[in-house]
Amino acid sequence: MSPLLALVLLVAIVLVATVVGVLLRRGDGRARTVRAGALTPDQLALPPSAFGERATIVQFSTELCAKCPATRRLLAGIAGGRDGVVHVDVDLTHRPDLAQRFHVLQTPTTLMLDEHGVPRARIAxxxxxxxxxxELDRIEGTIHA
Incomplete structure (x- = not known):
């Protein structure tokens, strides 16, 4: 292989990798609408009182996740400032079955549930x-409409 061809291939690989990385990062932290059946606390191995009266924020995390502690503080703070909203943290380190069931490919991943436990948004x-x-405003508006 000629040095010029090797250089062109190297530049092409770097360019493709950069484009793929940018596209993957674009969706990071953005909410997507979810259409799924209702969840119950027992499906997440939680007590029946774990869900909020108006909304529930379910955070999927792992022990080695670098962004999870900051996300936990953020979500707990938001939930604590709203009546009827609860934050629940589910550690997938001990529950890999839930990671597979909810198709969690990265942590943190957040599900926003309405008062009936129906997922309305997902944030990877x-x-x-x-x-x-x-998203909470949208969920609460949907609840009261």
């Missing part, structure tokens, strides 16, 4: 405060 990666607040 560390969410922004405004994203979580907007």
């Amino acid at each position: 990666g560390a969410p922004a405060r405004s994203t979580v607040a907007d």
Whole structure:
């Protein structure tokens, strides 16, 4: 292989890898609408009182996740500032069955549930405060409509 061809191939590989990385990062931390059946606390191995009256924020994390502690503080703070909203942290290190069931490919992953336990949004990666607040407003608006 000629040095020029090797250089062209190397540049092409770096370019493709960069484009793929940028595309993957674009979706990180953004909320996507979810259409799924309702969840119950027992499906997540939680007590019946674990879900909120108006909404529930379910965070899937692992012990070795670098972004999970900050996400946990953020979500707990948001839930604590709203009546009827509860934050639940599910550690997938001890529950790999849940990772497979809910198709969790990265942590943190957040599910936003309405008052009936129906997932309304899913956020892969560390969410922004405004994203979580907007989704909760949307969920609460749906609940009261």
